[in-house]
Amino acid sequence: MANNRLSDLLHILVYIQMHQNQKLTSDLIASSLNTNPSLARRMMGQLRKADLLETTQGSATPKLTKDPKDITVFDVYLATCPDSPLLKVDHNTSKECQVGNAIPGVLNKYYLDIQSAAEAKMRHVTIQDLINDVEMSIRHHLMVAEQ
Amino acid sequence: MANNRLSDLLHILVYIQMHQNQKLTSDLIASSLNTNPSLARRMMGQLRKADLLETTQGSATPKLTKDPKDITVFDVYLATCPDSPLLKVDHNTSKECQVGNAIPGVLNKYYLDIQSAAEAKMRHVTIQDLINDVEMSIRHHLMVAEQ
């Protein structure tokens, strides 16, 4: 998966939570994402497998499995694609070359540290935080439009 | 560029520094990377543009521009590809939808924070650190082989 998949999954969760009382077909969700219903359903499938979303076949009633305060960006990041770090070590190096042989292991150590730092930040942001900001942004947008 | 390009650029700098007294053709460097000389030269070109490597057309004498202690992983990360963050916000959302319109800006704020945390870690690792670890790994490898 690409590293912009997270953006779409967060978008979907925020959209669904903010439209709980309204119609929530994959068609509507897809149009907010500027994509097609099939891809939207596939992405919702990722969220379902990560136990972040409940869906019912035949019924346009997706629902977060938890309070948005209890879902972090990190949870959603884990849903994007297992074992796909932000930085990838190139393991396809020459094993005949001493440097080529040693480099992947060495880089891996530092990459894990970088990854952890990023993940720590992800753990501190919740879907509710995003919703609050989106609502604020919408209010601000309306105020500007009214002037 | 892919997010494993950084791995190759670090590899190149370490390799060059550790073979300063030896032959350093793009062919040799490419074989350590398990790739082709043309791509190796292209990657060295990225390092040259970032002012991390000096090369001379016609002469197989690449050389780091600075002491390896003074080149950080972050410097090399900047060389990989300008304006390509670890996480990408999907800006292709519906502007007619309030959520679709607001989400990119909201996510961007949090993504910058995540990016900064990762970059801070990168700034604390130098090429010299990598060289030390590679040398240690080679020594350890030899010791095990001798037993």
Added chain:
DNA sequence: TGTTATTATAACATTAAAAGTAACAGCAGA
């Protein structure tokens, strides 16, 4: 001053991954 080796670079082909698209079986609800 040639000759050979090498780099820098461009053009093109190949590959791989993601996204787009279409189709269809199965469930929900009226």
Added chain:
DNA sequence: TCTGCTGTTACTTTTAATGTTATAATAACA
């Protein structure tokens, strides 16, 4: 039962990176 929707699969298209080839320009040296 009928309609609308989901879950899923298969296939096509697109895009980005890499692989490959070729060529002009420079360096080193006999």
